[in-house]
Amino acid sequence: MILTSALVVLTDLAAMLLGHKMFRRHFHLLLSVLLVFGPALSLWVSQYSVFARRGHFLYRVFLRSGWGWTCLLVGSFVLVLSFSGRRSVLLSLRHLSRLLAAGGLWLGFRKVLEVLGNATGSCYEALAAAPDGGPASSQPLLLLREGESRAECLGQGMQWRGYEVSEDVLLLCLCCLLLAEETAVFGAYLNVGGASGAPLRILFLLCVLLMALWLFLLLCLLAYFPQFPTQLLGGALGCLSWRGLYQGWYPLGPSWCCPGRPGSGLLSSG
Secondary structure, three states: OHHHHHHHHHHHHHHHHHOOHHHHHHHHHHHHHHHHHHHHHHHOOOOOOHHHOOOOHHHHHOHHHHHHHHHHHHHHHHHHHHHHHHOOHHHHHHHHHHHHHHHHHHHHHHHHHHHHHHHHOEEEEEOOOOOOOOOOOOOOOEEEEOOOOHHHHHHOOOEEEOOOOOHHHHHHHHHHHHHHHHHHHHHHHHHOOOOOOHHHHHHHHHHHHHHHHHHHHHHHHHHHOOOOOHHHHHHHHHHHHHHHHHHHHHHHOOEOOEOOOOOOOOOOOO
């Protein structure tokens, strides 16, 4: 009984926050501020921190599978929410198609960035010492290796120099904005008296915790592994993807070629 009451209070407060107009209107600005000023934190953070290691548990388990975690939790929440509201399989599939569209866009960006990186970059192999046998300089000499992709170059322990965009930052920004949009409707859903059992509330709370984790990992990447302007470009692409989907395409309304906004068909007849 106490746990159930605590769950209701926590989810109601989170739903009120995420559904507030100020949060929905300015959340992308918060991400922009993090992207611009987050790298400045590298002047104060300790490089001996556990988060300064790329092999940390959070990076290995969550960051490398960020889209999978987002699809799993958001997809489950959207499915249960839409089916609880209308008991319609077609409506649930229509709402789930937003994740399919975002996933296709994410995969498309990855492919384009991979092709662009391979076309504009080169692989270099570090020389252990100067050619004349003298002492090695502070900046090691590099021997150009032609005809290799970025993945092959890094897989052989060499260095890749070229045009890059941070895929990690792109993914984290896109996932944060997607989570904010998909969960914001829960407050309005509760206000109209929608069914809200414990499973739905738990899924909502897990989505909120996942968004908090993505924000934390984004801050860690900016503070401990600053890479300007690659991270700024990645964040810009993530925000551009969100704007194109949730503020450009989805507001056109539910149709055969548009899944509609989150909550359409649940909170109204649209």
